[in-house]
Amino acid sequence: METKQYDWVDLYKEFSHLLLGFRRQREELITKVEKIFKDTGISMPTLDKDNQITDIDPFTIFGLFNKSSMKESNRLKIIESVAETFGVQADIPTSFDSVPVLNNQNATFYDYVGERGESDIEELWDLFETAMKYADNPTEGNRKVLSKYFDLVINKKGNGNSKVTMALYWIAPDSFLNLDQRNSWYIYESGKIPGKVVSSLPKIESKIPSAKYFEIINILLSYLNSGECSLKDFKELSFEAWRYSEEVNQKIKDDKTTRDEKGAGLADEDVDTVHYWIYSPGDGAVKWEDFYRQNVMGIGWSRIGDLTQYTSKDEMKVAMKEKIDPSKPYRNAAHATWQFANEMKPGDIVFVKKGMHQLIGRGIVKSDYFFDSSIDSDYSNFREMNWTDNYIDEPKDHPGQAVMKTLTDITSYTDYVEKLITLFEKDEDNDEVEVPDISYPLYDKKRFLDEVYMDEDKYNTLVGLVKTKKNVILQGAPGVGKTYAAKRLAYSMMGVKDQERVMMIQFHQSYSYEDFIEGFRPTSAGEGFEIKKGSFYNFCKKAADDLDNDYFFIIDEINRGNLSKIFGELFMLIENDKRGNALQLLYSDEKFSVPKNLHIIGMMNTADRSLAMLDYALRRRFAFFEMKPGFESEGFRNYRMSLNSKEFNNLINTIDNLNGVITADESLGEGFCIGHSYFCELREISNSMLSNIVEYELIPLLKEYWFDEPLKIKDWTNYLRGAIK
Template sequence: MFDWVPLYKEIARKVVEFELHQDALINLLRQLKVEGLKVVSLEDESLEGEVPLTELDPFTFFASFNRGQAPETRKAILKELKAHWSLMAAPPTDFEGVPVVNNFQSWFFPYFKDRGTDDIPKLWRLAKEVVNKDWKNFDVATLQDCLEIETVGLPKITMGMFWMSPDKYLSVDARNRPFFKARGIVIPVDAVSYFRFLHEVTAKLGSDFPALSREAYLESMGGPKKELSKPVEQSRAGDPERNYWWLNANPNIWNFEDLPVGRTQTYTSYNESGHKRQKYKYFSEVKPGDVVVGYVTSPQREVIAICEITKGLHSSPRGELIEFKKTEQLRNAVTYEELKTNPALAGSEPLTNNQGSLFSLTEEEYEVIRAIIDEKNIVLRLAAFELYTKADALSELFISEQDLDQLVRRLLRKKNVVLQGPPGVGKTFLAKRLAHLVMGKKDASRVEMIQFHQSYSYEDFIQGFRPLENGGFSIKSGIFYEFCRRAQRDPANEYFFIIDEINRGNLSKIFGELMLLLENDKRGIQFSIPLTYSKTAEDKFYIPENLYFVGTMNTADRSLSIVDYALRRRFSFVTLRPQFESAGFESILRSAGAPSVLVKKIRERMMELNDQIAGDPRNLGLGFCIGHSYFCPTNGVSPDETWYLDVIDSEIKPLLDEYWVDDPAKVDQAVSQLTA
């Protein structure tokens, strides 16, 4: 039993060697596919349509033999991998305790058109941590970074971690969660609580994770509950008598969002006309301790809260009531469409006929809904956030305290700023640190970053129709709509939406009717307006007061037109300049090991080049000066003369070729001056 473990671990150690040769992994999977073996999809999707996959992470590679496949297919794939790499471990005879991903959701990253530039590198960093470290020495931030990827949630990523190091990590998939919950173990919802979960499991049940995973599977399939060797605190064991309910709320009358977490709310068993509500018998069955899924019927149909019954049906001056306490407010709501299209909820009462107020859920249906909630709501606890102060910002940014204070004041007053400047002045770097500074901590869950391009549309950004697998269409909310909803549900905290290359998009086309709401005095629910795809007059939207925009704009991009007046009036524009002369730039180079003669050379020659560029206002000018970040070495790089020449050849010369495209002699002269 568990003879799959040695080969899985050996494959994991081998796969992490291919970070710089991902094409080799893709080609290997293509060869397996040619041989008739079913692996993950190898076709990506760009804005232009379907394209071959060109990058791959270790977890998705593992998913090729850990999906809903016949055991013979999985064994055949492993046999080929063993032969291809001349691995020592024997082929497995079974897959006891191995969780598998959905065949249609095997990738651990989005399509190319939706993928962040750092999504796959994040997964590689995590995979190497998983292979090389145990959970006691793990970098929590590495896992949290991956939880920010669009298609990754804690259940899925921990499944991948378990595949690669089954003796060190444990999956919190849908089969495992009820198993551990019934034994009084707190189910994790984020990176921090995941490692607490591993500590608690080890302390109470031991560290034989494959065996625990197998027991969880057997129990989920109806097998007898096995008493494990380590005791479980009975006071925290699961309640077999607990019931699960779904409660509809009409926000025109009352709303779950208006109820603070920890506060109670009552709900009558009679409607406004004095008649018994539909499913009246459910009201009489409700009892303290039951769990309630809080659902709103507008402006968008979605689950937004979890509650617990505190009093069953009882009489009061207002009539018969039930009472419940809100225990959780979801930052990321779960939409009706997401639930409706989940096969495991096909027969769920509130999804087959949503007419009424209170509906019954089975424990299995609740666990499915809970898993979707967990996938979408990765919230770090306060202890996990690294504090970020003005001193931290000044140590990282080549900007004076006075300029930094002024920038923060502009952002807080206008709520919208654009950081503009030539390439390499650190616009994006500053945008993120500006958000961290205002928040006072590095809370990635309250920062969203996208990049505009010429094909970006209102449907991508706000809302639009998207095709369904069955051939129909449904309205899908865009990234900004969802981010606004998160900010609306958390009014006590600031949220930051960073738009890189903001002038590359057609702002009127992307923002549509929301252009008005960008103004700092048009924020809040009182300025709600209907959207293009609103279904009813009551279906309105607003930008909350706690949301801030930070845009970046490259002033040296000749392909872009000047930003129109509508945008300039709504944003405060801040120009950034190269900072070669700053003490911060020198400090960065010296701390990385650059000799003083090289620091002096970089500063003098780049400042001379920028003087030449700025002195050519007819063709170039200040907006084309070259920034200092090209010469800020990345971690582990020792800046020396060879490194300097590489930067000139690979970064600076291509820029100059573009600047003086009609004067190559001028380029050669400038490069000669830099490298002399």
């Protein structure tokens, strides 16, 4: 079938006029709606309390086939049934280009019985009828009548700009503009509409008055008809807004992918880590023995079919509502099902529970997700497993009460995971269960220098300091890439991106010895106190069990904490020549030492006036490495050349001059220079992007630096703005 763009308009318009004929025959209209869903075999969405429909409006009926996450096949089924049921003569659409859709969670234009006003649905019909009259005959008189009902409806609970203008656009797209999120962004923020046009438009409000809405329509119609624009009408504008927003979103995704591939931020997508899950094989673990025997784990929801067909949790949730029970939210079910199909991976550890108080098994995930309806009619979604433990005959007591969900990722609950691991430790006569080896991505000096924008000589110096001193603080102004560099420095020294050997924490004013080493904490049962080990203690023990490999403990904002209080007796133990020596810990009857293969990397912002200097006793135990702006590094020069932007080059040259002034300023100095991180990871340069950096990042920083020198702020504000014009 040949696709014809905007061929939906004819059917939507004809259906609008047919619907108007049912304004006084609403019981018959409801019967027809129910028949449509019965004939198509599609579950009818909830349209009133307990789905006992007593009244309905025309916009809600249009919404039945204009919803987000609705499959196009179901959309066409409903439209074909609508055409047959109401006698629509227009052809079935081949394309839905520019048709906006409702949020599934807010798909009626009225509240349910008991919550809506007596005239709410009648006023929706009034809006519908007067909108059609205005579309057929756009006189000032018709506009005034329409405006009355527009203002009434848009101020009803649950309605707003996007929803009401979307509804008007459905029935008359040549007369009414859809002000949903995409269109509003395209018109006001994308830069695709000339500034002189945008500046003449009234600002968008959450519930825009009719006068402003029609003003927007008139200004944009004038622009579309002026010959200055390649778009001819609101349909083309809406389609272009969708197309361009998709393009921008894809660029954002590509940028994120590129950053993730480079290991941007604190988490790295290309680093595989073991996750821990707690899982229930059916109600009361009824499927456990079958799954254990077959070496699989299964999850229900067979009625929604192969899980790989869904691209989001929302799509799964919609399918569950359509195929099982439209009245249930399925929030947790969709989340668990999505994780089972998409987030769980081979090598993950699964603990099996029965009810909320018993543990009956443990295993290791062996395969990716697969769908097989031949194994079990109720359970068709599977992963192959290596079940290592079966305690169905003598269940273990769960520590506390387990969550009720079928599947939960518990990796981040480290204490809980440790308790479960301890419960399943093998007897001395048996071998321990081995977690499969993980293949970590390689990482070396070259990759570090490509990403961090540091000269090779400085990198070699920094690595030498870490190896000899064991404890190094990276200090520098904001934006020089301290946090970005710290983890990559560890990776480059290890040769691989092994997150298991790197731990990062952040100090703050409330951080204490008890958080860092050990301290008394309430027991889980709330019946007393127990000694709980801190982050540094646990990581030291982990490093001590693997002395053949280097481990890195990274402390962000190291000068924000009370360091004497946090480190306690570790002042001596962290020194390079004291590594391996043991001291009695403050709370427990235990000797503790810091292993030789553990390196401490701290980060310190030299431009923060509010922070005190480091304790001199601690300062002696650290080497301090000054990180400076990397504008002159080979990596940044290559990056700058790849962008090939005159405005970008002008701005960087201006920043270089500005840093010279900051360095010479007696009240500031080199530690306050503007770093290169403000300008990194830009794939394409635009004036608006550079302007945002200047206006919302650099100028506020200068106002902080020179709060008592307004003329200097004014001069450099003008220089920065002028650089990108």
